[in-house]
Amino acid sequence: MVYADLLLDAICVVSAEGRFVSVSAACERIFGYAPEEMVGMRMLDLVHEEDRERTRAAAERVMRGGIETHFENRYRRKDGGIAHIMWTARWSQADGVRIGVARDVTALKQAQQRQAAVYAISEAAHLSADLTDLAARIHTIISTLMPAENFAVALHDVDRDELSYLYHVDERDVDERAAPGTPPPMSADTLCGQVIRHGRELLLPARNESPAPGTASEAPDGNGAHSWLGVPLKSADRTIGALVVKSYDDSQSYDEEDRDLLQFVSIQVAQAIVRKRLFQRLEYMARYDGLTGLANREAFHERLRAALAPPGTPPKRLAVLYLDLDGFKHINDTYGHALGDTLLELAGRRLRHGVRDASLVARLGGDEFAVLLENLRAPAEAERVAAALRHALRQPFDVSGQRLQVGVSIGVAISRQDGNSAEDLLRRADQAMYAEKRAPRTAPDTDAD
Numbered sequence: 001m002v003y004a005d006l007l008l009d010a011i012c013v014v015s016a017e018g019r020f021v022s023v024s025a026a027c028e029r030i031f032g033y034a035p036e037e038m039v040g041m042r043m044l045d046l047v048h049e050e051d052r053e054r055t056r057a058a059a060e061r062v063m064r065g066g067i068e069t070h071f072e073n074r075y076r077r078k079d080g081g082i083a084h085i086m087w088t089a090r091w092s093q094a095d096g097v098r099i100g101v102a103r104d105v106t107a108l109k110q111a112q113q114r115q116a117a118v119y120a121i122s123e124a125a126h127l128s129a130d131l132t133d134l135a136a137r138i139h140t141i142i143s144t145l146m147p148a149e150n151f152a153v154a155l156h157d158v159d160r161d162e163l164s165y166l167y168h169v170d171e172r173d174v175d176e177r178a179a180p181g182t183p184p185p186m187s188a189d190t191l192c193g194q195v196i197r198h199g200r201e202l203l204l205p206a207r208n209e210s211p212a213p214g215t216a217s218e219a220p221d222g223n224g225a226h227s228w229l230g231v232p233l234k235s236a237d238r239t240i241g242a243l244v245v246k247s248y249d250d251s252q253s254y255d256e257e258d259r260d261l262l263q264f265v266s267i268q269v270a271q272a273i274v275r276k277r278l279f280q281r282l283e284y285m286a287r288y289d290g291l292t293g294l295a296n297r298e299a300f301h302e303r304l305r306a307a308l309a310p311p312g313t314p315p316k317r318l319a320v321l322y323l324d325l326d327g328f329k330h331i332n333d334t335y336g337h338a339l340g341d342t343l344l345e346l347a348g349r350r351l352r353h354g355v356r357d358a359s360l361v362a363r364l365g366g367d368e369f370a371v372l373l374e375n376l377r378a379p380a381e382a383e384r385v386a387a388a389l390r391h392a393l394r395q396p397f398d399v400s401g402q403r404l405q406v407g408v409s410i411g412v413a414i415s416r417q418d419g420n421s422a423e424d425l426l427r428r429a430d431q432a433m434y435a436e437k438r439a440p441r442t443a444p445d446t447d448a449d
Helices: 026-031 047-061 106-127 130-145 191-198 255-285 296-309 328-335 337-353 379-393 422-436
Strands: 010-015 019-021 068-076 082-092 097-104 152-155 162-169 200-206 227-235 238-247 320-327 360-365 368-373 398-400 402-404 406-416
Touching: 010 360, 026 082, 026 097, 047 068, 047 082, 047 097, 082 106, 106 130, 106 255, 130 152, 130 162, 130 255, 152 191, 162 191, 191 200, 191 227, 191 238, 227 255, 238 255, 255 296, 296 360, 296 368, 296 422, 320 379, 320 422, 328 337, 328 402, 337 360, 337 368, 337 379, 337 398, 368 379, 379 406, 406 422
Parallel strands: none
Antiparallel strands: 010 019, 010 097, 068 082, 082 097, 152 162, 152 238, 200 227, 227 238, 320 368, 320 406, 360 368, 398 402
16 A cells, blocks of 8 residues: 555455455555554445445446446535545456545535525526525525525515514524424524624534634523524625524534635525516506505406416306595695505505405506405495495595595496406496496595586
């Protein structure tokens, strides 16, 4: 082994029983054990648990006279870390041993994992249904890079100056009174709050280790963790949140290498969150009215068409209510558009409160609204809802110190009775609404417009 000790790759000689007979000096750099420590150890005892079966199968192939080249598996180093090894091995019939050359490809594997993680996080931003789903996908991705059984994503709401957990998975409940999975309260004084407030990573080392420069002492959200690591999520020179991992296992501690890795990933995570927020905002703007928060015309038409033709089931009876506020133009011209907008917001709230949660309320534009009532038991049910909404909207509104009153005209169209398409029902409801607006009133409302 004199000349073999000069090689960067390690040379190992293993007996037929699977024990190291001799190893070169490079083994200490790769596996962390001195050569004299490794001699006599069972090779499979060092192999990662998940790789043992296929490593055993490869060893049997070699012992039957085969030659293994570029065989990759993982070993546990003496310090608990993982070493990725590429092997070339053959059997020496004369000596009755396996001779293998081990190349440490850990750095290459880590680079590949990081690249794969960056791609996966970018893809998750497109595939996830919402921010919580995105955080769950990120949790899965980071778990491929480091131990992350206990993982959290925290965000900072700049407008409200509030800190909260978007995603929180912890094997220990902070508050036994809280529902399972409920994130603990967070403030600027917690470890996570410190990461966000100062915009820099924090590492809480294992309790049996001395704190290194840049590490933190125990704080409320450490929750008795053996080791804690948090890094900021930054976008455009602003900290928008934090990523947190922690370990309760005495055999698992986070170190500077883990900190650097999580910090690298955090750049992609922050970009993914910003993109997802922007996409959700654009999606919201495409489907909801910016003033009232109600569905807009496009979303209403889409829901109505889907309700008229549910896949695999016969169409159910439904109703469309078309509403127009009487006297709104007079109020808008008299008191100004700002007060008129507030009145529309309040009217939208009364409409939402006046129907079942399953019903859809939309603002079609101006002072025109629509309501979709599904699963009607009888046509008369739609008329009862319309009567209740007339009563609710004709009650006075208190707007910025002004007591205002409007009227409302409502047209009703019933499926199968007044039409079978979305266009037919909306047209018939609109016609019925204008017919009501032109009809004489027993108690006149504010000037009809």
